[in-house]
Amino acid sequence: MSNYKAKIEISAGKQTRSVFDSIDTDNKFYDENPTKTKFSLDDKKITIMIDAQEIAHLRANLNSTLRLVQASHDSIESVKI
Numbered sequence: 788m789s790n791y792k793a794k795i796e797i798s799a800g801k802q803t804r805s806v807f808d809s810i811d812t813d814n815k816f817y818d819e820n821p822t823k824t825k826f827s828l829d830d831k832k833i834t835i836m837i838d839a840q841e842i843a844h845l846r847a848n849l850n851s852t853l854r855l856v857q858a859s860h861d862s863i864e865s866v867k868i
Contacts, residue, residue, distance in 0.1 A: 791845040795835040797856060802863045807833045809859040810852065822848040 799806045807828045822839040835852055839845035 791839045791842050793835075793837045793845060793849055795837075795849075795852070797833045797835070798831055799833070799856075799860050802860060803831065803833060804828065805863050806856060806859045809862075810835075810855050813855060820848070824848060824852070 797803075797806070807826065810833070811826045811828075821841075821844045822837050824838075825836045827834045827836075833856075837845060837848050837852070839848065
């Protein structure tokens with residue numbers, strides 16, 4: 788049972804689906820993650836749920852996830868035609 792939880796909702800406009808695909812793929816290949824992280828997508832926003840046993844793990848995962856979202860969005864924006 789986890790002691791700490793965080794819920795983040797993000798909207799990236801037209802790029803929401805692309806950002807979701809990017810971060811969801813990254814999460815699938817990180818099995819040793821000490822936190823339980825779930826991503827979901829509805830038509831307008833990405834919801835990120837993070838559960839952790841320790842506050843330091845929650846903080847680290849939040850920082851990494853938010854940086855990944857920002858990097859994904861910036862990459863998409865940089866190749867706009």
